[in-house]
Amino acid sequence: MKKIAFLSDGDPRDKSLWSGTMYMMYSSFIQLGYEVEWIPATKYTEKEINFIERVASIHEKILNRTFNRYQNLTKAFIASRRIENKLKEADFDLLFVSNAINDIVFLNIKQPIIYVNDILYDQHINYYPAYKGLGWYSKKILRYLEKKALQKCSAVLLPSEWSVDRAIDYYKLPSDKVHLLRFGANIDVPQKNNFQPKKLTQPITFLFLSVEWERKRGDIALDTVELLVKKGYNVKLKVVGCIPPKESNLMEVIPFLNKNNPKDYQELKDILVSSHFLFVPTEAECYGVVFCEASAYGLPSITTATGGVTSIVKDGINGFALPLNAKADEYAKIIEPFLINESKFQELSKTSRARYDQALNWDVWRNELRNILNKIFEK
Incomplete structure (x- = not known):
């Protein structure tokens, strides 16, 4: 039986996490016959958070623009190193990563990686409030980190044409690596x-x-x-x-x-x-x-x-x-x-x-995931 390491910020068995989407993805692997182990995404120490805050304050005073406290070089170096050490102790055939971009930017493992998110972080810029007013440095670093992370993945799963097209057109990812997999309903539905x-x-x-x-x-x-x-x-x-x-x-x-x-x-x-x-x-x-x-x-x-x-x-x-x-x-x-x-x-x-x-249902998502996994393991 193939083993999946499921990397996410929060236990995917919790039905309330990400409105239940994480649970449905986690369950899909089990229904497909895989053994799944949850790998918690990196949590930063108070000292590390304080350091990032000092860097952000200096950046914002000099450039008079917002600093990205979410995806940055400091967090990426720390997270990738920690996850790599953690994975050395794990027995798995594939790493499935939900959202945790910092954790894989500088990650070096021999196993294939599948990455999933509901949007590219690049698309957050000037779209969501937390990513408005970013300085040029923050935007450049965010895009550098995301591109580097996505390039090392065997497959990138996104739920909308909006994000799929951006991944291919802007990040120049091969079209056979980026897959449109729409999320389904996270609730019991009438038969x-x-x-x-x-x-x-x-x-x-x-x-x-x-x-x-x-x-x-x-x-x-x-x-x-x-x-x-x-x-x-x-x-x-x-x-x-x-x-x-x-x-x-x-x-x-x-x-x-x-x-x-x-x-x-x-x-x-x-x-x-x-x-x-x-x-x-x-x-x-x-x-x-x-x-x-x-x-x-x-x-x-x-x-x-x-x-x-x-x-x-x-x-x-x-x-x-x-x-x-x-x-x-x-x-x-x-x-x-x-x-x-x-x-x-x-x-x-x-x-x-x-x-x-x-x-718009998880059966379709799961069937498409099965095909992607089969192709990856065949290689």
Whole structure:
């Protein structure tokens, strides 16, 4: 039996880690018949963190730009050395690395490496808040480290065309090394034979499922619902995962549900069953497993064409992804035809589920992983 060393920041057996994605990847190896051992990613000492902070402070004073405290030479040298020493004591045939780019930049091992992430770190630059305002030095080092790490991998797994294209075009990775493997739904879903397309029961519920109201732009979702009410539609917004900074009698708010709690987990599934649309007009998104989960339950997704979202949401098939500058009236215009024609809405619900069955599930991910592993071990 082949043995896999699974390198990740956090125990992949924890279903709450990375919204359950880590657990699903870990389980996939076991289902494929491999023995898996978790290798914890490097944790830095207080002394090391303080040193990096001093370097960052000097950098920021001189250049007046933000220093990247996440991917830098100091962390990469420390992490790669520690992981290499740790792996000398491990018996494994392949190293599977989730996100931990610092740990493999300067790593020297004879076994093949597979790397997976939901986005390239290069794509964080000026996209996510923590990577805005970086100095030229930080950007140059980040890209140097990422390129060096990816080049030594036998396979790089990314879930969106957005990231796959960037890896090939910018980092010049061979196209046969970079693989598009979309993540699936991290929740129990109705069996295909038991699936029933949704009906326009009243009130029509738009689900805003996110822990971040501002970045996922809940205000646009609320403005759209308010506009639809003014047009005479019986609609409401159900907010799950956060507390909005404003109140509205059109909103039902459930601040937090824990998937590890059976009662909360069942409530989340019930909410997906009773809702009609997923409405998350996000400002930035590397991928968005929530859109896969919506499709699994036959919910069309109303969202934004940003980041990796359009790798999941295809217009007219399992929802619509509008331009980033779209306003509430534009969202209402897209939604309204489905509120007045139930057969049209039900057809969109059917094709949303079909999109899940064809491309947005872990069976597809696992089958593609099997093929990649077979090719690597054949070499």
